[in-house]
Amino acid sequence: MKQRIALLGSTGSIGEQTLDVVRARSDRFEIAVLTACSNWQKLARQAEEFAPDAVVIADERWYGDLREALAHLPVKVYAGTEAIEQVVRGDSADVVVNALVGYAGMMPSLAAVETGKKLALANKESLVIAGKQIIEAADRNGAAILPVDSEHSAIFQSLVGEVSPARRLILTASGGPFLHTPKERLCEVTVEQALRHPNWSMGAKITVDSSTMVNKGFEVIEAHWLFGLPAEKIDVLVHPQSVVHSMVEFADGAIKAQLGTPDMRLPIQYALTFPERPDYGGQRFDFARTPSLTFEEVDGDKFPALGIAYECLERGGTAPCTMNAANEVAVAAFLQGRIGYSDIVRLIERALEQADFLPSPTVEDYTACDREVRGMVSAML
Ligand SMILES: NC(=O)C1=CN([C@@H]2O[C@H](COP(=O)(O)OP(=O)(O)OC[C@H]3O[C@@H](n4cnc5c(N)ncnc54)[C@H](OP(=O)(O)O)[C@@H]3O)[C@@H](O)[C@H]2O)C=CC1
Numbered sequence: 001m002k003q004r005i006a007l008l009g010s011t012g013s014i015g016e017q018t019l020d021v022v023r024a025r026s027d028r029f030e031i032a033v034l035t036a037c038s039n040w041q042k043l044a045r046q047a048e049e050f051a052p053d054a055v056v057i058a059d060e061r062w063y064g065d066l067r068e069a070l071a072h073l074p075v076k077v078y079a080g081t082e083a084i085e086q087v088v089r090g091d092s093a094d095v096v097v098n099a100l101v102g103y104a105g106m107m108p109s110l111a112a113v114e115t116g117k118k119l120a121l122a123n124k125e126s127l128v129i130a131g132k133q134i135i136e137a138a139d140r141n142g143a144a145i146l147p148v149d150s151e152h153s154a155i156f157q158s159l160v161g162e163v164s165p166a167r168r169l170i171l172t173a174s175g176g177p178f179l180h181t182p183k184e185r186l187c188e189v190t191v192e193q194a195l196r197h198p199n200w201s202m203g204a205k206i207t208v209d210s211s212t213m214v215n216k217g218f219e220v221i222e223a224h225w226l227f228g229l230p231a232e233k234i235d236v237l238v239h240p241q242s243v244v245h246s247m248v249e250f251a252d253g254a255i256k257a258q259l260g261t262p263d264m265r266l267p268i269q270y271a272l273t274f275p276e277r278p279d280y281g282g283q284r285f286d287f288a289r290t291p292s293l294t295f296e297e298v299d300g301d302k303f304p305a306l307g308i309a310y311e312c313l314e315r316g317g318t319a320p321c322t323m324n325a326a327n328e329v330a331v332a333a334f335l336q337g338r339i340g341y342s343d344i345v346r347l348i349e350r351a352l353e354q355a356d357f358l359p360s361p362t363v364e365d366y367t368a369c370d371r372e373v374r375g376m377v378s379a380m381l
């Protein structure tokens, strides 16, 4: 039987690559639900091609246009943020690919695991904010969470078949476009430069996050929740080629890694087909044609966001939620040309100093924290 997929964020980078995977393996997958925020034209084109049961446009202003564009198709059209959660809770799909960006992904992740569905998770912010609740709900309801994020997929693949626990996780980081930029020059960085990732073509928000290493910090928190290791057993190593996607060290000293060309379609497909590895037509990695694979320590002085994320993980409670909300507002402001590049991390630090802290928050507390921090950081711009 084919897997029926609810693809959240189908118009984005991971969303489109998921549709590439579905297109290539139409014998295995079919699309039940597609969602976008405002890009109703692309969503309509995707609905024409994949004939889902339902589509959701989160920004309600585009509902009329989308409905009109799809009037000739037997597809249900919904609008609004809550509608995304409702289609996830419904029974038209058995697997949810969460390719939403930012806080918007949290409630849908929770909805997926609460209804016992398989969750192929790209939206790392879900686990950064509410990792405890999402992992506990998945355990309670027998829902599998399959990581799509390349590092976490690599770790997951390295752990398959092992009965001994991992001793240490080593997340690799490309170092981003400013790996060799002197720290004093980071204040001059332009939007265009920050959006030029050396190895991956991704959405704007995560590309900026990679350049500040907020992305790697979030990935440390994501790894903690997915694999259950404490912060001191999760290391980060700069690997500028992005070929070794991450590694796991075991008690006997053995280190396992997953390697491949930087292409997200592999982890996306693996999350959907695990434990099988069907063929995929992407480019193969060729050792003989590759210059050396290199590794180096992170310069924590130049990239303080990584250390801040470790502190948030140690502190727990609403600290990671505060970091995420501040980062979302700051990155959006940077992309709009309203603040400088160095202001991103500065605003995260100020938000963490000033925001209320709750040590044992509920999901409702995260919603309140996200709102409070967004308001606070917006007022700082
Ligand atoms: N891109 C990549 O290679 C990787 C991405 N990830 C993670 O995957 C997630 C998606 O990243 P990426 O695909 O790059 O992001 P994009 O910005 O390319 O796509 C985001 C998707 O989410 C939709 N969306 C945005 N805001 C909202 C909202 N408020 N409510 C509902 N829908 C919304 C967008 O719709 P619209 O198009 O209408 O705006 C779009 O479909 C992120 O969490 C990222 O960190 C992880 C590893 C690699």
Ligand SMILES: CC(=O)[C@@H](O)[C@H](O)COP(=O)(O)O
Binding pocket: 149, 150, 151, 172, 173, 174, 175, 176, 200, 209, 210, 211, 215, 216, 264
């Ligand atoms: C493809 C992927 O998983 C991204 O999260 C990637 O890891 C970003 O690269 P950085 O290592 O530069 O953050």
Ligand SMILES: [Mn+2]
Binding pocket: 149, 150, 151, 219
């Ligand atoms: Mn990643």
